[in-house]
Amino acid sequence: MRRTTLAQACATLAAACASLPSQAALDAPEIVVLSGRADLVSGGDALVEIKWPAGAATAMAKVSLNGVALPGVFAKRPDGRYVGLVKGLKDGANVLAARVPGAGAQITLTNHPLGGPVISGAQVGPWQCATKVANPTATNPDLGDPLDAQCNIAAPVLRYQYRTLNGSFAVYDPANPPPPGQIASVTTDAGKTVPYIVRIERGVINRGKYDIAVLANPADPTAGWQPWAVADSWNRKLYWKFGSGCEFGRAQANPGSVLDDVALRRGYMVASSEMTNYGTHCNDVTSAETVMMLKEHITERYGPIRYTFGEGNSGGAHQLHLHATNYPGLLQGLLPSNGWQDTWTTGREFADCGLLKRYYDSGVGGQAYTVMDRALIAGHRWNQVCEGPANVNMASRTAFYMDPQVGGGGCGTHPDRWSASNLDGIRCTLQDYNIAVFGPRDATGYAKTPQDNVGIQYGFAALQAGRITAEQFVALNEHIGGYDINGQWQAARMQADPGAAEVAHASGRVAHGKGLGEVAIIAGVNWQVDEEHYDFRNYVIRNRILSHHGDHDNQVLWRYKGTPPDFAALRFDLMSEWLARVEADTSGRTPRQKIVANKPDAAVDACYSAARGWSTDAAYCNTSAQPSMASTVAGTGANAVFQPGADEWPVFRDTRVASGEALTSDIMKCQLKPLSAADYTASFTGAQWARLQAVFPNGVCDYTRAGVGQVVPAPWQSYMAGPGGTPLGEAPRSVRIP
Template sequence: MKQYPPGPALCATPLALAIMLLAGCGSNGSDDPPVQIKTLSTRADLVTDGDAMVEIVLPSGAQADGLKVEVGGRDVSSAFALRNGRLTGLVTGLAAGENTLVASTRNASAAELKITNTGRGGPIISGPQTVPYVCATPVPQAATGTLPATHASGLGTAAVDAQCNIATEYKLYYKTTAASCSFALPDPSPNVPFDSTTPPTTATPPANPCFKPYTVGSTPADLATTTTDSGATVPYIVRVERGTMNRGIYDIAVLFDPAKPWTPVEPQAQWNGKVLYQFGASTGQPRRQFRPATAWTDDKSLSRGFMVVANSLTDSLQNSNRVMMTETVMMMKEHISDSYGAIKYTMGSGCSGGSINANMNASIAPGLLDGMTISCAYPDSESTLLEVNDCVLLVEAYQKPAWLNLMTTAGLTPAQANAKKAAINGHRDQTGCHAWFNRFGTNAQVGNYFARTVVDNTTGAINQASTLTNNCQLPTSQVFDKTSNPNGARCSAWDWATSIWGKSGDGNRSRETRDNTGVQYGLKALMDGAITGEEFVTLNEIVGGVDKDSQLVAARSQADTTALDIAYKAGIVMSGQQLAKTAVIDMRGYDDSLIDVPPGITAFPQALVGIHHQWRSFSIRDRLDKANGNHDNQVIWRFGRNGFTPSATMATSAFLTMDEWLTKVKADTSTATIEQKLKAAKPAGASDHCLLSTDAAQATKVTDTAACDADPYLRKSASPRQVAGGPLTEDVLKCQLKPVNAADYNGLLSAAQLTRLQAVFSTGVCDWSKPGVGQQPAVGWLTFAAGLGGQPLPAEPVSRAR
């Protein structure tokens, strides 16, 4: 429990309370209007960790004299004082569950507010937590028998309960004056094998760290100073708080003066009240506790007075349950408010899976993030999975005898055959799907599996591993096997988030959204003459789908319709209407191929992974346009050199531009909507531009969209679903169907081919003119505490006269 010194005593002693009660302190005459009680750090029904920042609002004409505040029979009046014209205080020691806080003053009658408190282990709105879940340990441990390897927590003590709560620790570091140093973490986590009995290897701190441990009272010769954005020059000393929240391990870093106190009602002045929340990349659903994947050592923000925050449960690699992730951000922000002080605004940042989590916060719970600077962006995981699954099926299909025979019979060279693949896939070349296949093709596997990998980008040849693995990172004996262990842990993203999706009729597997029923792969390629009618029909005959156990089958995949409803209603498919409430700067580089290398790449292939395609940023924009008629809140900065990671110069420019944007938004106290405020506050620098691949210095901003689009390394491609006729929004998880109509193929199919196609699509083909099955507006801020489907949060609790 957090401990803070008490504020000024207003009704401080039992004797004083008794005297003042007789004189009117807490004497609540029925004619006196009641006070109003508000929680400031979060809603009163979403409080965590036993603390709540509370404001007592006095009725007109009332005074704070004789203030009396009680909770659970305890007098907490001494926590309250008039601060900046407001009567506020931090109430600590709240019991688990419902608490009744009662407040009154001499000439204002009593009111009460019900406060519901949940432990810091969670959950609050994401429903029951998935088990098993393996806690991190102070020292990493190798796998033994039925226990998987554990990750090092970065904390000195063991977890105290099954929710992996670990005692919070604080460490001090200082920034050195060294001209050349490493911003890598000064205390890296040891490398732990996922599925191995091999002892973990030790991660070595950088030889020349920019941040070194600081000893209180010392003045290192190389101690740097920094000037914050408020103009204060201070020693560059950072305090890092490390602890656990919602079963994740978090880091909170901020400039700190060890010689001075810090309380939430009197924060140290060098913190500017702004939070940079860092979301980690990739996607996964391990059943193990990790440290955050992102480093707190972000100089551009720390040096200016920002607080830098991360939690491993908001790293996409460690948690693909987007509601749980969003809940974790909510809990972290409340903890900051209760421990450090009021937050002015929160800026999110992240690449790839990190961008998914930033977008998911904006879609699932608008308002948690005020703005975001993202790169290599995707809108969400459910619709991104459309491309992943399609690529898996297509890459496998291209290796089947029926397809290979067509290529051989036609006498095609490898380059000609690959051109057909690229046309069907919608990508720059065939390696876009190879990259998806290798990187995330197995991410939806529910049980133990042998990983399959494309080993030749020319032929598309696939190799299968000889060792079993699983996405839970649990011993294989504990994981689902259809025959030998049907009740074992299931390891897909949907099974990790069963509390959100609910279980199917068998009571074991989670409902899911995978679907390709009615999808005509290669339709546009056929119409454009890139493939023949025979190739089109054959491909759709052999492509098949996956069953509910993630096994390749001849039949097409079928989504659970209940899961589709949840995905859209909860905002798990990113909502353009919800995203419009958040400022976005999207930095988009080139990652469209594994063989067509852009200028500036010196570490190929490490600098490219082949999956962050240009069209994704414009797909997000299309959702905004379709939902709102504009994309006033979104800016796209494209760069044609050096791969998909923005330069430090661009990242800093985006950070400063977003800071200016959000500062102006927060200064707008009008009654305008947040969408209107975002548009009105948009800085001049927040506008679309690109840096051409021919610009070696990457210094000339080009605002001519046509010129940007003409650059070969800025040109947008598409996806298999778009080639099949789907929209750029890429948000139709399951299409509505219509009968096969010969007129739709412009005479490119023979009668026999049409007959075969009708056999493939006996229930119909996708009708892209209609919304997807279950597609509906996002409701926002649903709670899954009561179970399946989620319910809108009830009205926020308010105080009432007692």
């Protein structure tokens, strides 16, 4: 037997030790929270990856939470990453540490309750839970009694639907399934062919019911559903359905439908929450918070999401635009329809239209105004857009948004709603539902409002064009007045509460071109010029993007008269292709540069009519950022009205643009300038000028300057420290420890 000398043993030991990395040679590990920002964790858990430095002895790795070891939580997963689902987080700060010999790092995970809030500030109340369903059905399951005041439940409930051979959805009962031959099959965009069976998870997050739908095998509903072992039937893409309307409810309601055939058959997961349905919950900050929290839940239960895009009509479009402005990264693509630009600058027009209708109906100015006069004063196709009797008109919205006693079933019928004899009751106004953003105006506790029409010259563009007389203009502005904090008409103009206009802009309640320019947008622009959903809103978005970025290359307008064949699928597939290209772009470009550089050839402005089909002729489709209002006029004299022909695509305006504001239509309270006769093409008598000076004692709007408090909003603001918003700054990163 060969003997090893002491010298040889020492040499061997020295060589072995030299092969181990020294503490100084190792970089610190990086701890990455995959399910969201480390400071915005919710629900007590987080999906975390640890990126060990090269040469680290991971077999000797130690991971701890708040000083307590987490054995078996982290492991090298099939994709080669070292990932674990950290559970048991306490509310507030939690320290997660990871160490190997020679290197260590830690990160603080700030956890928030599953019932919220995380960023939205004080929650509105009271809040009525509706998790217990007295007569449950296959599509409206019983979630059980709520566990607490935030309506949390014991566990989500699963239900199933399948696609029939005739192209409809039907209830799938796992205990008594239909014959396989009656179930359609589908091939996802990842090339996986599976039975077209959809699993729908219903639960409660942020006090609201949510639904998540995805292709799944009910014979083994847990197969593959680990965040590091994603089921083949899911392509790891998420499609969010945002709901329309605007209501100030205080009770749980069901989410919108997630049975979207276009998305599901392609392998997408589809999500919806009542808190992202403006028809029950008109608060865009809580909507964004809910998307964030539910995306965290999906990542932790199903796996990381590749990208997310959303669809929203009317009030759903409000949310899309506001989320892109305020919480970049939450959505990568937007599919707005009936595309209101945001909630507050369109809310100005609801107030304007209520004031205009009252003025015309009262006859107080002693002037007659034709349908064409009224259309030009408001900027619309005709008077019904503002005043009715069109079924959907903006004057009908005025009290709904501004009068604390009015509202839909969620607030206006609440037994404890505010009234003159119940001053402590629930106030059904937009600002009061968003009091966590704007704050109280005084000891009454009523929320501040940014509504303001001081200096607004109603009908200015019509006067300048010689379409109304100087007397019509003066009388209108003399008598239009405003609304008080309780939505009641007053002779004086409305004035924003101190600081409210500043909050509206700095907090991002006015959708801004910066964030709007950093997502892919394919707007479905229905030919709608007769009622409140008229299509000018999409051009407002276009001009806001143009104003900030110098172009609007990330926004596509698809106008149409009569729904084009396969329209939903065309838009969906083009957006999916666009975002897949962006995802594959590993260059150092900025997010906006990637959006523009990877825009598919088909992503161009276009218009469609049944008679002519699709056209990409920008002049014909009238898709310029400064679109023409040219239209055929039917009738003459007092009977004249805009009546666009089949091949005419005029774009009308809103009340503020018709009053002299730019096409960005984005000022809550204008800066003032002195009255000057040189600013008018019309001539005024001495008496008329004196009356005009009395209407505008401090001057009129100066649209050559930014509005009061008009700034680029900082992204990712939180209201947990109080109204006004505090930018969170960069997401926390792990730091080295000994």
